Amino acid sequence: MSQATAIIVGASSLVSREIAKQLAEQGVELALLAQDTESLKEFSQSLPTQVSLHELAIERPKDIIATLESIWQQLGGAHLVIVNTGLNGYDASLPWQLEQDIITVNVQGYSAICNTAFRLFVDQGYGQLAAINSIAGLRGGPSVAYHASKAYASSYLEGLSMHAQRLKLPITISDLQLGLLDKAAMQQSRLWLSPPHEVARQALKAMQKGKRRAYITKRWRLVAWLTKLLPEFIYNTRHWRTKEERKAARAAKKAQ
Numbered sequence: 001m002s003q004a005t006a007i008i009v010g011a012s013s014l015v016s017r018e019i020a021k022q023l024a025e026q027g028v029e030l031a032l033l034a035q036d037t038e039s040l041k042e043f044s045q046s047l048p049t050q051v052s053l054h055e056l057a058i059e060r061p062k063d064i065i066a067t068l069e070s071i072w073q074q075l076g077g078a079h080l081v082i083v084n085t086g087l088n089g090y091d092a093s094l095p096w097q098l099e100q101d102i103i104t105v106n107v108q109g110y111s112a113i114c115n116t117a118f119r120l121f122v123d124q125g126y127g128q129l130a131a132i133n134s135i136a137g138l139r140g141g142p143s144v145a146y147h148a149s150k151a152y153a154s155s156y157l158e159g160l161s162m163h164a165q166r167l168k169l170p171i172t173i174s175d176l177q178l179g180l181l182d183k184a185a186m187q188q189s190r191l192w193l194s195p196p197h198e199v200a201r202q203a204l205k206a207m208q209k210g211k212r213r214a215y216i217t218k219r220w221r222l223v224a225w226l227t228k229l230l231p232e233f234i235y236n237t238r239h240w241r242t243k244e245e246r247k248a249a250r251a252a253k254k255a256q
């Protein structure tokens, strides 16, 4: 296969579009998967490379497998598969439906995509699977299923990487752990919010270097390190009291 090819699963997100743009500028042929392919039509036509659009039905694993296999046939294989799907949500009353939806997309759908891409790479003999994950997976958190799903996603990739080594195949598995993303892309001066084009640039650089794991953007490495290190009574900010609460507690103590 002489033409470089990449498949982007979850292509409608801002970061995926930025990655698609930057890959297209390098002449990489693209297959983009999204729930609503119609919404990507104009964007795909603006890219300076060959692009095909495919429907992504993430809640139906059999359809994901069939779609990826059919794209593989059409492209004659692929060098790179990027997985950038994800669902997040928070409701303090923890309704089951939200938890189930997150598990369906971030665990079931994600596994079907990564498993299929890996098996296709094994048949091909080489390739790179890169998934955009989150440092949220390093610890539990208020969006319970989301944090847990991101821990699962990371562990799943580590397992695939071990399989590639066992098979002695040059299949690179990259776990790209995002910090916070500036979706509005208008707050670039904010220290911790990274604009999508910079996230995409750093993600592609990490992929090109064949990194097993990278924190995107780089400054989130420090947060990740601290997150892993902190004891639960500090990490769990719900224990912390506000200035007013501390003042009220002191006043109550004095009054006793």
Ligand SMILES: NC(=O)c1ccc[n+]([C@@H]2O[C@H](COP(=O)([O-])OP(=O)(O)OC[C@H]3O[C@@H](n4cnc5c(N)ncnc54)[C@H](OP(=O)(O)O)[C@@H]3O)[C@@H](O)[C@H]2O)c1
Residues within 6 Å of the ligand: 009, 010, 011, 012, 013, 014, 015, 016, 034, 035, 036, 056, 057, 058, 059, 084, 085, 086, 087, 105, 132, 133, 134, 135, 177, 178, 179, 180, 181, 182, 183
């Ligand atoms: N945003 C952040 O600050 C942040 C921080 C850390 C990590 N991340 C990670 O980055 C990745 C992308 O997140 P994002 O924030 O960029 O989210 P996003 O813009 O909502 O993108 C998520 C992608 O997943 C797709 N998706 C979600 N539910 C789907 C479903 N039921 N069927 C098919 N596709 C579905 C979306 O497609 P549709 O648009 O068609 O729904 C979209 O392409 C996730 O793995 C997330 O954990 C994000």
